[in-house]
Amino acid sequence: MAEYNAPLRDMRFVLHEVFDAPKLWARLPALAETVDVDTADAILEEAAKVTGQLIAPLNRSGDEEGAQWNDGVVTTPAGFKEAYQTYIEGGWVGLGGNPEFNGMGMPKMLSVQFEEMLYSANSSFALYSALSSGACLAIDAHASQELKEKFLPPLYEGRWAGSMCLTEAHAGTDLGIIRTRAEPHADGTYKITGSKIFITGGEQDLTENIIHLVLAKLPDAPAGARGISLFLVPKVMVKEDGSLGEQNAVSCGSIEHKMGIKASATCVMNFDGATGYLVGEVNKGLAAMFTMMNYERLSIGIQGIGCAEASYQSAVEYANERIQSRAPTGPQNKDQAADPIMVHPDVRRMLLTMKALTEGGRAFACLVGEQLDISKFSTDVEEQKQAADMVALLTPIAKAFFTDNGLESCVHGQQVFGGHGYIREWGQEQLVRDVRIAQIYEGTNGIQALDLAGRKVVSNGGEFVKIFANLVRESVAQPGTLYAKETLEALERLEKVTNWLINEAAQNPNEVGAASVEYLHLFGYTAYAWMWSRMATAAQAKIAEDEAFYSGKLATASFYFQRLMPRTLGLEASICAGSTSLYELAAEQF
Numbered sequence: 001m002a003e004y005n006a007p008l009r010d011m012r013f014v015l016h017e018v019f020d021a022p023k024l025w026a027r028l029p030a031l032a033e034t035v036d037v038d039t040a041d042a043i044l045e046e047a048a049k050v051t052g053q054l055i056a057p058l059n060r061s062g063d064e065e066g067a068q069w070n071d072g073v074v075t076t077p078a079g080f081k082e083a084y085q086t087y088i089e090g091g092w093v094g095l096g097g098n099p100e101f102n103g104m105g106m107p108k109m110l111s112v113q114f115e116e117m118l119y120s121a122n123s124s125f126a127l128y129s130a131l132s133s134g135a136c137l138a139i140d141a142h143a144s145q146e147l148k149e150k151f152l153p154p155l156y157e158g159r160w161a162g163s164m165c166l167t168e169a170h171a172g173t174d175l176g177i178i179r180t181r182a183e184p185h186a187d188g189t190y191k192i193t194g195s196k197i198f199i200t201g202g203e204q205d206l207t208e209n210i211i212h213l214v215l216a217k218l219p220d221a222p223a224g225a226r227g228i229s230l231f232l233v234p235k236v237m238v239k240e241d242g243s244l245g246e247q248n249a250v251s252c253g254s255i256e257h258k259m260g261i262k263a264s265a266t267c268v269m270n271f272d273g274a275t276g277y278l279v280g281e282v283n284k285g286l287a288a289m290f291t292m293m294n295y296e297r298l299s300i301g302i303q304g305i306g307c308a309e310a311s312y313q314s315a316v317e318y319a320n321e322r323i324q325s326r327a328p329t330g331p332q333n334k335d336q337a338a339d340p341i342m343v344h345p346d347v348r349r350m351l352l353t354m355k356a357l358t359e360g361g362r363a364f365a366c367l368v369g370e371q372l373d374i375s376k377f378s379t380d381v382e383e384q385k386q387a388a389d390m391v392a393l394l395t396p397i398a399k400a401f402f403t404d405n406g407l408e409s410c411v412h413g414q415q416v417f418g419g420h421g422y423i424r425e426w427g428q429e430q431l432v433r434d435v436r437i438a439q440i441y442e443g444t445n446g447i448q449a450l451d452l453a454g455r456k457v458v459s460n461g462g463e464f465v466k467i468f469a470n471l472v473r474e475s476v477a478q479p480g481t482l483y484a485k486e487t488l489e490a491l492e493r494l495e496k497v498t499n500w501l502i503n504e505a506a507q508n509p510n511e512v513g514a515a516s517v518e519y520l521h522l523f524g525y526t527a528y529a530w531m532w533s534r535m536a537t538a539a540q541a542k543i544a545e546d547e548a549f550y551s552g553k554l555a556t557a558s559f560y561f562q563r564l565m566p567r568t569l570g571l572e573a574s575i576c577a578g579s580t581s582l583y584e585l586a587a588e589q590f
Helices: 008-018 021-027 037-065 080-089 108-121 123-142 145-157 285-321 345-377 381-416 418-422 428-439 445-460 463-476 484-507 510-541 547-564 567-576
Strands: 068-070 073-075 160-165 181-184 190-200 209-216 229-234 236-238 244-247 250-255 266-279
Touching (some): 008 108, 037 123, 037 428, 073 250, 108 345, 160 285, 285 345, 345 510, 345 547, 381 428, 418 428, 463 510
Parallel strands (some): 160 209
Antiparallel strands (some): 209 229, 229 266
16 A cells, blocks of 8 residues: 655645746735745645654554444544644644634645645544634634634644534434524523534544534524524533633534544534534524535545545556556566556556546645635735635535545546455555545535536526636636637537526426536536646646656646546536436336
8 A cells, every 4th residue: 555645746836836826825915924935835845744644654544443432432543642632733723724813824725735635644534623624714704702712722723623513313404404402591602402413523532622513593593594593512611711611511422333434433412401602693503604614515525636646646556566467569568477557558547537637626626725715815805706706606516526536536546456456455445435425424416516506507697607717718818828729618518508507497497406416517527627728738838847747747638638528528418408307207116
């Protein structure tokens, strides 16, 4: 099993050469004095050491041992606690946090690279701090100043962790039917009563406190999603001076026994009249929680990229070392009994598919990070709004397309290993198991597709798509842009299908759901075409400086456009076939 090494060369290429992040940071006042090229590179270098040398070695042992539950106490696998302590000493939990409360204030364009490293190294370990980062965002955006001052610094420090408590046994996607109740008290606090399931990191032994963000309903709340409020519920009560007090009425009833991410504790959490504090406004909790959920959706999308990168690194090493049969064109390694399997066309097809999808995803994640940074830090109101619209459009694509591609890539990686890919000691089967959950949690990929097609496209008549199309056209219109024609053809196909979907949905509501998954994939491949056009153009401009790296980038771009982009033709045909065939079969005929 190959050791994980962060792809720093490619990350720097995307960040500095394709997106010219330092130029953006220099014009955003909140970032201009915080980060530059040297700072970013130093952070990436240190992150590579932490993830590769400290966290990755715990991945397989953590999977073998798993998180353990005993009478309400959860124990993480051997080595996790010590590694987490070293991890938080580096300030990694607060990398993108608000400096006002001791966060580092780094841009999202940089933190997405770090998140990828974490998920590549050890998805289970990554989840403990990912939930903390998301909780911090929601608290920072919606909580009172008092709650921010009390809870954010120790969360950023990593001494405390966060969790997101939404799902109940009967309420997953449909949160409007949750039963957890919040009873107001005269002192301004609330008593929270109910049970939540599938709570990542709801209980663990890494931190001295856990801050739960809990969705609940007040006694007089309106029905459905309009009656949901958000509450901050600490595991251990916090005194006025910030020290820890008595245990709150929160307990872990059990942990799930899962297919993958076994070292991540997925908990049943019971709230038995626990003290909680309102975050944001009464009955506006779902909107506040979406601040955290949208962060987590991008983060979980990046889990797909991270697992795919880890799988790719192992598969490449194996393909160069494993000798089986001869190349179709004749022996390439005449002094041995067979050639490395790297010579075989199908092995190359799988590896190039992994490489093209993973590197395309890395660039697309940087694009989403760029738009998040602009929407947060720009002083231009119009630019800020456009970026926010782009974030709304691109987030469901990032979550679903990254993770669908992540599973495809990890299965390819396993297949390269043949029978050894099915054996635990090689690591590929764990990656397949670990990445599979990313298509399910934080909103299943089918729900992401519905969000994209229904809310982000049809409901506004394609306005967000027009903004995206303008950005693509402006980009490929630059002199010397490679694959401009192919990218525009893909964009025009997307626009054509978008218009078809908007028109058909007005006549038949089933069309949105029938088309949504294929539409998201069509959008994803089109967005990747834009990314590969930008990467190929940047590579061509500097090929004389590092021929090995840049020629490899150009060859991968060629593969993407020749072998992966044609998938959009089938997607277009499937979408435009309409929904009729989905409803020709009666329920009892299934």
